[in-house]
């Protein structure tokens with residue numbers, strides 16, 4: 001699927017984020033077509049992209065909201081997500097954030113530590129409420145992804161380790177303002193090897209057996225998010241293989257009778273519908289390298305600088321013969337580089353450049369470092 005550009009692109013100032021809402025709708029339709037017949041409930045992870053236009057479509061397609069801050073809980077409420085469709089995770093929920101979520105009566109807190117459970121119990125009591133909680137477990141499953149986006153190993157800060165579970169269940173029996181409704185796990189992001197989700201399922205099965213032996217049946221299981229996308233070939237693979245993803249859980253995760261299973265996807269929903277559009281400011285030729293210097297940088301899209309991530313770079317203007325460029329931004333940091341030794345058609349000042357698959361963890365991570373203005377969002381489709 002080739003990139004859909006706005007008709008007036010020639011006169012638009014750059015950089016800007018371009019979102020293809022037709023592709024987003026197709027992605028959401030494919031997602032629900034795979035999830036619903038198998039009775040999976042999908043929550044969208046707002047942290048991937050929280051633009052109102054995008055959230056409105058996501059809500060219309062019947063997804064819930066997975067939030068990791070008070071700001072995201074508020075945004076979800078403001079965009080019309082029902083409180084009973086909102087979950088709230090995060091290792092460091094502040095009292096103000098917890099109080100906001102309690103007052104809104106969101107569906108569930110995914111609690112990440114004993115210390116948090118104690119505070120949550122106290123704050124719920126002060127509001128005369130009972131908070132529903134799921135325990136975020138650290139299942140010690142290796143997601144085989146970048147170490148900065150792996151979250152399910154003992155060494156990570158996230159979740160409660162399985163060895164603590166007995167003590168936590170014991171403690172919960174004394175925390176009368178909390179109702180334990182489920183287990184939660186989220187082991188990492190950009191997971192393309194689906195057997196990782198089978199490993200996670202096996203771990204959850206073992207934990208559920210352990211709970212069953214103690215007479216505990218929890219009505220909800222939340223297996224988190226993390227499904228990856230094809231950054232190399234966004235045009236060939238614009239929509240992730242949701243069928244294979246849900247099949248993996250269907251075949252490996254043992255559900256207790258009546259148990260509801262939830263997933264929380266961010267990247268897989270929105271990454272491919274977004275593109276960062278910029279122009280070439282200068283082509284600077286040096287003895288070793290030709291630099292294509294863009295008017296977009298790490299202030300608009302930090303993933304390459306932060307995690308060494310790959311984004312497909314396309315010259316939308318030139319049809320010339322291929323040459324090799326280091327594609328960089330204008331920011332005063334050497335890490336402000338989108339790609340080294342990239343083959344592009346001969347590139348000149350003023351050419352339009354697309355950085356593909358930037359809909360997730362792109363605009364939401366923008367900063368105004370160097371006092372740069374925020375790049376606007378433009379919608380097509």
Ligand SMILES: *Cc1c(COP(=O)(O)O)cnc(C)c1O
Nearest residue numbers: 045089189225226264265266267
């Ligand atoms: C970030 C996050 C997600 C979504 O991750 P993706 O890789 O974007 O699918 C889901 N759940 C939690 C708790 C998260 O922090």
